[in-house]
Amino acid sequence: MAEKYRADDQRIMKSGKTEDIEEEYTVINDFLGSPQKRVINTVKVPVRDKEGKIVGVFGLFWDITERRQEQDRMYKSQQMFETIVNGIMDEVLLISTDFKILWANRASVQYLGLTVEEMQGKYCYNITHRQEKRCKSAEHECPITDVLKTGNFKTVIHKHLNKNGEEGLAEITVFPIKDKNGEIIQFLHLQRDVTERKRVEDESRRIEDLKAVTEMKLHFTSMVSHELRSPLGAIKEGINLVLEGLAGDINNEQKDLLDTAKRNTDRLGRLINNVLDFQRIASGRVKFDIHQHDIKEVTLEVSNTMGILAKEKGLDLVVEVDNNISKIGFDRDRITQVLTNLVSNAIKNTEKGKIVISIKQKTGTVHVMVQDTGLGIKVEDMPKLFLAFEQIDPGKKKDKGGTGLGLIISKEIILGHNGKIWAESEIGKGSIFHFTLPIK
């Protein structure tokens, strides 16, 4: 050690230059007790006589171990800060009290498309809002201004621009960084893109609203239907009593008028029932009572009932069934309803010819067809067939007394059985309505 000292002195005497040397020594002295590594800073200055000749070296030294350790700690702490902050997904900016960007993390660099150096020294509003002036509008409430006033952190949500100039919704929290006297020295500006979150929140709120509206509509329809049905009972029964002659004899003209009233009362009743039925099925409130049944038997029943109506119009109603159709699981009343609806539509829309109900068994399904020789359906009307309240061409068609809900109810019933329902038609030739039911 002493040799190095001497070498340093000689070098300085030779060069005549002051040297500042920092070295680590293992030191033993009375104060330290045991040997320790210490960092010593030595300043050596050449000493000159009057003529300027170097006659010696003046040395001063300090133990800077603690100072160096403090610097190391600072460095490590700075590194750790940057590593953590660069690692997080949120955009972080360090901003000075005069609104200038001091530092930006990796996420900010990516979001804004600028390097840290490009951002440093720029005003935050130049970068995040592409504005020349500080944000003041209600829309762009500046959280930094607020933190300056209150000394507490502040969170706002407002629009920020990304590197492509696209607006995104950002949730921004600004924290004050204070010195030990409590004075704000910097701001930590944390930004998170919440565009997607906001969209999801808005969407789920919209769905909730929609659910509530649907629920309300259901309740309303059910209530209205009930209220409509009750007076209908009294109207119908009043007409019946007079028609039956229980209130005295009536002539043919009176009977004819009352028959018309009765027919329309019945129709109103059907309409109300269909609206209720449709609401219940469409809202999934109907549980199908599925048991093994013979579809042939059910079809024959329907054909017997509907045969009377067909005969009245001079139409033939024919049932063609393959032999050996399996028993399949279905809700007897509901499938009867579907068949009745399809056959009744066929009768309504056919002026001459016949209606054929045929049943075929295919792999995994039983296929039912109701074919008529009626008017047929226009191509452009086909997609409307299974939609609520869509009667084809209401202006041109004579009133057939339908409710416009039969097919959609049928569709819901068939879908509820995991089956399929569809139609094919040709103008002038007639229509075929198909449905299938799965064989389990």
Place this chain on the structure above:
Amino acid sequence: MAKKILVVDDEPDLLKVLLFRLGKMGYEVFGAADGQQALDLARKIIPDLMIFDVYLPVINGDEVAKILKNDEKLKHVPVFLISATTHTLMERTKDSGSDAYFVKPFEPEELIGAVKKALG
């Protein structure tokens, strides 16, 4: 002596036409407009058949039926429930011990048939 039928409905018009029809059929008819009246009248006249609307003021029709089905003097009297609200009607009929139910508006033949059957 004519058989007695008690009909209870809070809709006066429907009550009127029902009583008219049953009266014309030759029965002695009684009407009431709420559940309490129904209970009181039933105990007083001891009818041969009772027809209750489900939703009634004071006490619902199916509750009245339940009470009367536990009444020594009335438990053998058949009860029909009528309602425009279909979805709980079957359960209410069963739970109250009633004998049949009809959905409003019902066909006159349905009711006539059932009344004739019940009164023999």
